[in-house]
Amino acid sequence: MFKHFSGVIKAKWIVPVAIPPLPNGWLRLLEGRITEVGTGDYPQVSIDLGDVALLPGLVNSHTHLEFSGLETPIGYPGISFTDWIQLVIKSRGNANEPGVSTEMNQVDVIAKGLKELTDTGTLLAGEISTPPSHYEFKKSSAKLVTFSEILGLRPERYEERLRASEDHLRSSDWSGVSPHAPYSLSPAALLKVIHQSQISGRPLAMHVAESPEERELLTTGAGSMAELLQSIGAWEPDVFPWGKQPFAKLIEQFAGLRSVFLIHGNDFNQAEIQQVAANQHITVVFCPRTHHFFRFANHPIREMLRSGLRVVLGTDSRASNPDLNLWKEVQFLLNHYQDIPPGEVLKMATLWPAEAFRISFPEMPRIGAIQPGFMGQLGSVATTATNLQHLYRDLSQADYSPVELA
Ligand SMILES: [Zn+2]
Structure with missing residues (x-):
């Protein structure tokens, strides 16, 4: 998992959980912690994960x-x-x-x-x-x-x-x-x-x-x-x-x-x-x-x-x-x-x-959502969905894998 990763990751969907899923989403990480989440084109993408939905750990x-x-x-x-x-x-x-x-x-x-x-x-x-x-x-x-x-x-x-x-x-x-x-x-x-x-x-x-x-x-x-x-x-x-x-x-x-x-x-x-x-x-x-x-x-x-x-x-x-x-x-x-x-x-x-x-345990690192201040330890599920209904159908069928970045 990208414990100390810094940069911008892009995916077909970001599922922040705390708010509804974002199509064509991106998130910025600093030293493994999420600093920004958004949707749409982002100029300096470090890694494009492609046809996946990114979810919290x-x-x-x-x-x-x-x-x-x-x-x-x-x-x-x-x-x-x-x-x-x-x-x-x-x-x-x-x-x-x-x-x-x-x-x-x-x-x-x-x-x-x-x-x-x-x-x-x-x-x-x-x-x-x-x-x-x-x-x-x-x-x-x-x-x-x-x-x-x-x-x-x-x-x-x-x-x-x-x-x-x-x-x-x-x-x-x-x-x-x-x-x-x-x-x-x-x-x-x-x-x-x-x-x-x-x-x-x-x-x-x-x-x-x-x-x-x-x-x-x-x-x-x-x-x-x-x-x-x-x-x-x-x-x-x-x-x-x-x-x-x-x-x-x-x-x-x-x-x-x-x-x-x-x-x-x-x-x-x-x-x-x-x-x-x-x-x-x-x-x-x-x-x-x-x-x-x-x-x-x-x-x-x-x-x-x-x-x-x-x-x-x-x-x-x-x-x-x-x-x-x-x-x-x-x-x-x-x-x-x-x-x-x-x-x-x-x-x-x-x-x-x-x-x-x-x-x-208030000192526990923040996990459980993709939003600023939370840890960037995430998982991905394969999807080519273009709408929410198809996204949830793919989530109900495809495997979840922890995201590893070398
Ligand atoms: Zn039991």
């Missing part, structure tokens, strides 16, 4: 790189969420067993995931990690915000994770906390994690309202998720149910935090969407292809957007998605949610997540 708001060694997702399309969790627990158990030869060790797996992010144009990702994890950034231009995952319904399980999380927040500037999910963490531990986020000012990311079974567990204390917890010996009788309005209570608990990422929100109802939308520091992460893998009911993304809620995109992991290419999530929405304006879909993968991360 991508921001992937939700990954678990520990699963990057998988060639195909765990389970099969349409698998029930609880069956899938069972298979994930089993695969994690196998990988950790001494003497079991796994194809790759964890360090290599994470490096592979990081390379995949870089190769597909992701500049920044929100990564759920189990510290101490090793991330090899030397060969990568992708930056990660690593959220330390805390799991456990019993103190003997979560206390150790809470200590690891404290250490993680101290040892890494680009860090946050991740109470895994309402079904896997005790409310007592959740309060402690919220406290960690509050005093550190770091962001919190939590899987919330992913499946109807989760709501059933939280409101009744029964259902297939309760059965799963019992079958793996993790059931804690005093933890569930939470009450009639579990998510309303949860969202209230996040009130004093600086920045919160609610991952999935597949099962939020209208009242919960309104409540989240009233909290500007809360962002919902939608993972379209993972959502599709489980064949969940329609995601309420349209209601979320109408309510003014900030929705951003994530790939989730290779345990539920064939790859970590965020552009494929953009294309999934462009092709399967055609009533959502394409300009909004592009913002979900660039400008909006960049803004959501900057709430906690």
Whole structure:
């Protein structure tokens, strides 16, 4: 990527994201930073990229790189969420067993995931990690915000994770906390994690309202998720149910935090969407292809957007998605949610997540749009379009590649 490039670049289209696409566009860079953007003929063009649309670098708001060694997702399309969790627990158990030869060790797996992010144009990702994890950034231009995952319904399980999380927040500037999910963490531990986020000012990311079974567990204390917890010996009788309005209570608990990422929100109802939308520091992460893998009911993304809620995109992991290419999530929405304006879909993968991360990390270089003051790390998509309709059709079909200038 042209980190220190100075000069003028021209392309058939510039898609600044913050404003509508510019045909026959150009941008001027100084030392890798954008200083000017325009359209029409420019006298001193350094590089003409020709028949491409230039876009900002991508921001992937939700990954678990520990699963990057998988060639195909765990389970099969349409698998029930609880069956899938069972298979994930089993695969994690196998990988950790001494003497079991796994194809790759964890360090290599994470490096592979990081390379995949870089190769597909992701500049920044929100990564759920189990510290101490090793991330090899030397060969990568992708930056990660690593959220330390805390799991456990019993103190003997979560206390150790809470200590690891404290250490993680101290040892890494680009860090946050991740109470895994309402079904896997005790409310007592959740309060402690919220406290960690509050005093550190770091962001919190939590899987919330992913499946109807989760709501059933939280409101009744029964259902297939309760059965799963019992079958793996993790059931804690005093933890569930939470009450009639579990998510309303949860969202209230996040009130004093600086920045919160609610991952999935597949099962939020209208009242919960309104409540989240009233909290500007809360962002919902939608993972379209993972959502599709489980064949969940329609995601309420349209209601979320109408309510003014900030929705951003994530790939989730290779345990539920064939790859970590965020552009494929953009294309999934462009092709399967055609009533959502394409300009909004592009913002979900660039400008909006960049803004959501900057709430906690104001010193982060500006990315996510092509406009003066922003970093010139960009991607391109082949197009010969002469109008907006054709441009968006090409974006929905052609690959995105990071722009490299020698
Ligand atoms: Zn996840």
